[in-house]
Amino acid sequence: MAEDLKPYLEFARETAREAGALTLRYFQTDAATADYKADDTPVTIADREAEQLIRQRIGERFPDHAIVGEEFGEAESDASHRWIIDPIDGTKSFVHGVPLYGVLLALEIDGRVEVGVAFFPALDEMVSAASGLGCDWNGKVAKVSTETRLDRAVCCHIDTAYFGKNGKAEPWKRLQEAVYYNAGWCDAYGYLLVATGRAEVMLDPVMAVWDCGPFPPIFREAGGYFGDWQGNEGKINAGEAMATTPALLPAVLEALGG
Numbered sequence: 001m002a003e004d005l006k007p008y009l010e011f012a013r014e015t016a017r018e019a020g021a022l023t024l025r026y027f028q029t030d031a032a033t034a035d036y037k038a039d040d041t042p043v044t045i046a047d048r049e050a051e052q053l054i055r056q057r058i059g060e061r062f063p064d065h066a067i068v069g070e071e072f073g074e075a076e077s078d079a080s081h082r083w084i085i086d087p088i089d090g091t092k093s094f095v096h097g098v099p100l101y102g103v104l105l106a107l108e109i110d111g112r113v114e115v116g117v118a119f120f121p122a123l124d125e126m127v128s129a130a131s132g133l134g135c136d137w138n139g140k141v142a143k144v145s146t147e148t149r150l151d152r153a154v155c156c157h158i159d160t161a162y163f164g165k166n167g168k169a170e171p172w173k174r175l176q177e178a179v180y181y182n183a184g185w186c187d188a189y190g191y192l193l194v195a196t197g198r199a200e201v202m203l204d205p206v207m208a209v210w211d212c213g214p215f216p217p218i219f220r221e222a223g224g225y226f227g228d229w230q231g232n233e234g235k236i237n238a239g240e241a242m243a244t245t246p247a248l249l250p251a252v253l254e255a256l257g258g
Contacts, residue, residue, distance in 0.1 A: 002132030005114055008107050009130040012117040015057045016103045019050040020121030023088060027122055028097045042091045047071055050087035050103065058083050065107075070210045082108045084213035084236075089118075090187035099123050100189040106213030113236060116214025118188055127192050127218055135221035137196045144224035144244075145197040150251040153200035155179040156190030166205040168240075171229070171256040175203065178255045191215050194243045195222045201252055202243045212236035215243065225249050229256050 026032045026046040034042035051071045058067055062081065068074035069085035083105065088094050090101035099122030107115040117128040127142055129135040135142040147153055155175060163172035176182050179201065186193070188211070190202035195218050204211070212226075216234040219226035224245050228238035231253050244252050 002130065005130040005133060008115045009117075009128065009133065011057075011061060012105045012107065012115055013119075013126065013128055015054055016105045016117045016119040016126070017121075018057070019054050019087060019105075020103045020119045022046065022050050022053055023094070023101075023103065024121050027094060027099075032095055032097070034091065034095045042095055043071060044088070044091060044095065046094065047088045047091060051085055054083075054085050054087065054105065068209065070208065080110050084108060084113070084210055086188075086210040086213065089211060090189065093185065093187060098185065100185060100187060102188040102192070104188060104210065104214050106217075108213075113213065113216040113234070116217045118192055118214050118218065120189060120192065125192065127195050127222075128214075129218045129221040131217050131220065133221065135195060135218055137192075142196045142218075142222045144194060144219070144222050144246075145200050146247070147200050147245070148247045150178050150200075150248055150255070151180055153179045153248060154181045154183060154193075154198075155201040155203065156183045156186040156193055156199050157203050158184070158187055158190075160184065163205045166240075168205040168229075172203070172205070175201070175252065175255040178251070191218070191226070191243050194245075195219060195224060200245055200248055202241075204241045206239060207241040209236050212241050215241070219243055229253070 066077035066079040066082040086104035094101040115130045119126045193199035215226040227233040
């Protein structure tokens, strides 16, 4: 199985880099202005063009595969292989000229995500993995932190208002008081930090499938946990997400659950 995934992984890496290069043409320019969707989230010309490029590449290489993406949705399909696209995760960062945005690309096979790539073009950082092939961070082996104490852990998060808006203010309050340091403005970059051992927890109270896509194989191969707030590993459709280390998972779940 692992060897069979290599071509998909290489394709995902190449395509994410190509889409990332496209976004950089707009980054920190006057063209990086946002329109706002019905849910008040921003979208830019770079989001749309990057997703169109990725869809085109997939269609050329794997015409029988299904695709779901943030900007152009999903066509009905009974294909066993489904690509999951977030052309710019962290559009608020992108619009404000902050380099913590990423291109996310994943391949789900028979309902399980087997390949994942998260590329941060403005930082030239990529973390990528496929089941059985390890987790790579810019040519180095990516592994989660060995920290065993929650009171020495770094917790990454997004806009703190999202926790209250989604009915999770109390669990968030407990966790932020239990850790050593809370680092905001993260989006997908927070998951990169946890997967590469530079932070111990990343927490999102609301997540779509395309926000989660690449992280199940990345964390499996980096020796960590990615899933929901109840300890269900690998879930990408729970509407929430959390990443941490095996050593800290019980303490994090206890803090979140009260």
